Amino acid sequence: MITEFRTSDAGMRLIGRLKAEGYITTHPSTEPNQNTVLIASLHAINQPNSPLGEGIDTRHLLCADVNGLLVCGVYMPQKTAKLPYWETLIAQARISGIDLLIGDFNTGNNDLDKDLKGSKFIGPEMPGRLIDSGYTDLWRSLHPGQREYSWYSCPGNNGFRLDYIFAAPELTRQAITCEFDHAPRLAGETDHSALVASLG
Incomplete structure (x- = not known):
């Protein structure tokens, strides 16, 4: 799952590199200057008929069936614009x-x-409400009480955990690891750390 993906020349080069490694990709149709979500998989990707409803902007919530798992790529908008998308996930995802x-x-x-x-x-209660709807924050479940951040503000260099994997109960039971990979961010290739989970 790649967030803040753009259909720019750089984005098309990224897709080319992923395809060269055997990945299948899908993303919404967007303008080259719009951020969205890219799903890449070594397995077939099938896009269902809008499981979250017809009015949802797939730039922010892109759902697909990947090898029998229904996944949703999430890129929330900023400030209060994200709140309706959170409400949709809380009400509809499970x-x-x-x-x-x-x-x-x-x-x-x-x-x-x-x-x-x-x-x-803004909306600090939203992750807890999503958990109450039946999902598990995989990283937090394996690292209770720990501080680790996936993005840092500039200026200020204040850390924030913005990137998550929320799993339904049957997959939560299969979680082996869920760790941040900070190397791409520290190398300047991206401003977010990767989050990598292993499911049995």
Whole structure:
């Protein structure tokens, strides 16, 4: 799952490199200057008929069947614009049968998910409400009480955990590892750390 993907020349080069490695990709049709989500898989990708409803902008919530798993690539908009998308996931994701929600959720709680000096999140209750609907925050479930951040503000260098994998119960039971890979961010290839999970 690649968030903040753009259908620019750089984005098309990325797709080319993924295809050269055997990946199948899908993304919404967007303007080259719009951020969206790219799903890449070594298995077939089938896009269902809008399991979250027809009015959902797939730039922010892109669902696909990947090797029998219904996954949703998430790239939440900024500030209060993200709140309707959170409400949709909380109300619809479990009853729609989505197994994994993966991506940049652009919020967290105002305790462990941010530097103490960093700006407070808008909608800090949303991750907890999504968990109450039946999902598990895989990273947090394996790292209770730990602070680790996937993005840092500039200026300020305040850390925030913006990137998540939320799993339905049957997949949560299969979780072996869920770790941040900071190397691409530290190398300047991206401004977000990767989140990598292993499911049995």
